[in-house]
Amino acid sequence: MGYKHYIVTCGGTACQSNRGVELFDALKAAVKAHGLEDEVQVVASGCLGFCAQGPIVKVLPQDTFYVNVKPEDAEEIIAEHIVKGRTVNRLLYDKEQSKINVKVKDIDFYQKQFRIVLRNCGIINPESIDEYIARDGYKGLERALFEMTPEQIVEEVLKSGLRGRGGAGFPTGMKWKFAAMQPAGQKYMVCNADEGDPGAYMDRSTLEGDPHSILEAMTIAGKAIGASKGFIYIRAEYPLAIERLQTAIKQSHEYGLLGEDILGSGFSFDIELRFGAGAFVCGEETALLASIEGRRGMPSPRPPFPAVKGLWQRPTVINNVETLANIPVILTKGADWFRQIGTADSPGTKVFALTGKVNNSGLIEVPMGTTLREIVFDIGGGILGGKKFKAVQTGGPSGGMIPAEFLDTPIDFGSLAKIGSIMGSGGMIVMSEDDCIVNIAKFYLDFTCDESCGKCAPCRIGGRKLQQYLDKICSGRGTDEDIEKLREISDAMTKASLCGLGQTCSNPIKSSLRYFMEEYQEHIHEHKCRAGKCQKLLTYSIDPDKCKGCTLCARLCPVKAISGEVKKPHMIDASKCIKCGQCFSGCKFNAITRS
Amino acid sequence: MAKMTLADLKKLRESKQQAMSERDPSNKDTQVIVGMGTCGIAAGAKDTFNAILDELEKNNITTVLLRQTGCMGACASEPTVEVIAPDMPVVIYGKVNGDVGRQIVREHIIGKKLIDNHIVDRPALDIMK
């Protein structure tokens, strides 16, 4: 027989350091004192999030959520909640504190996350169309096919205020409207599943966890714009997502949810997959279309926009995976429901791939308007190893670095643009004091330079020049003029590049110059990298008192810069040293210092 | 299945909804759901799945339905496993390697006890409910 109650205490690092262990023991002792050992099990959990409010205690099965619980509260929880069945109100999480402006009726909610896009991920079997259908799957399509005209579908999406989640935030309803307005004839619906940002995997997880939601959305879009054919452009590096999509497409055909005369409505629509070879620029819409047509994936000038002249010169709508995953919900729950979530500027939610120096890395979905602090510290559980927060990079290689002073900015498309970053596709990389800002700016630039297609000169040449100046600064040979050059070239690239890649690839540089100028200055004037990440600025030396003369470092050194006799202190020849750090990480006696 | 009409789809949804809400899908009273997205699989979810299957067989348990799902988002805690058992709260366990998977069978399913240090929170309420 099971227990009557389960008391779960948070065993995350933050809570542990906040007397969490004592609390766990106190709860156990209180259970024993009341003679309830057969009725109540006290268990420690992994991190439950919400670390700022910790320690957290949950009582199951009622799912009562207590915050800021001290060991002294243990007795009251047992005596009141368990014995008398009365909630300890003073320890409850105050819902009013939650800044998330979800006013959705009947949702009693303490979680910071709110899942529309990921509604089925982690719940249904992605290979079962029946489970998708059971959770209101294809209900949006039902409405679109049998209750709505194409104009009404477009109108509903317009009214929802949904903006494209692929990066630029263009209103989805407008895009559909432009394509719908084009004279009837062959039109296309394309799903952009190229997902090239380093560190981003929102779209992959959505496709792997809930493939039918994308098929349903594309079919709805097909009816709205008058397209009978859809393509999903997905990178070949996503084999599991591809497999599940293929399974889903097959199932939909068998059920008559794709193909001729869907559900007897007279509307026909079909979807094919197209594989990308992992070039970042192929995520850009005009390059993507070229790639689908079998040409080399290079961007072309807009206008004409794809909605007017896209695939094979026909009107084409391109939407991102996450954008599309919202569509079935907007049609089933309505635009008004959707608009209640998020901000006026950006209704709905955003999925982020939270990575970097954060405790609970993972895929999260929050209402727009959630602050960076809530994401990094409550959901993310704070910085790894208790280190100091330095910055968050949003928008990947096209985005900017956001310093601590903006942690309380509610994030949406507008607010991020204001502080020099972009929403981008949803990569969110957290940096700590162990990260060097200049080095990270260089990392992103190296990426975009590699991925530049070379078609236009500003991007092809400008990127290389930026790289050279950053290289110079990172190796301690930079000057103040180099900073000016960085600014000048960045501005020119933004103005003159053909596509978003060149236009935005200097954003990491621009934003870091704006907020972290002193780190650039240190590299230039003091030849110092405070995070110890710019290898060429480091010097290594051996502490003669600690060195045992074991000769390990001399053997590890690839350029024979270390000399010394056995059992006697060794020396590093600075003129030969290439600063690879192998001696430093190899030494068993901590005798090598790095500065 | 033959191609459906609108009425067929509605009927199918209703019957599946009923089946899913029943505590006893196909005579199994317990469900164990393993997260099998790329992240889960990379963290060893296939080993976990097989270990749970093996432990169930060893203990002659036939009332458990072992299922898979996509990524729940708790990448730092992969592999993740959700357990829905009678008379027990629904819990999600994180960092479930093969050994913890076996522990889930022995302690949670047979012993009706929750397992220390592995419970993680459901990330958000289910808007489809």
Ligand SMILES: Cc1cc2nc3c(=O)[nH]c(=O)nc-3n(C[C@H](O)[C@H](O)[C@H](O)COP(=O)(O)O)c2cc1C
């Ligand atoms: C260099 C570059 C790469 C891009 N990569 C992607 C991508 O991987 N996935 C994506 O959805 N959009 C990407 N975009 C944005 C697309 O061009 C396009 O705006 C988007 O797919 C439109 O969909 P949405 O309106 O639903 O956001 C990229 C843009 C640029 C300039």
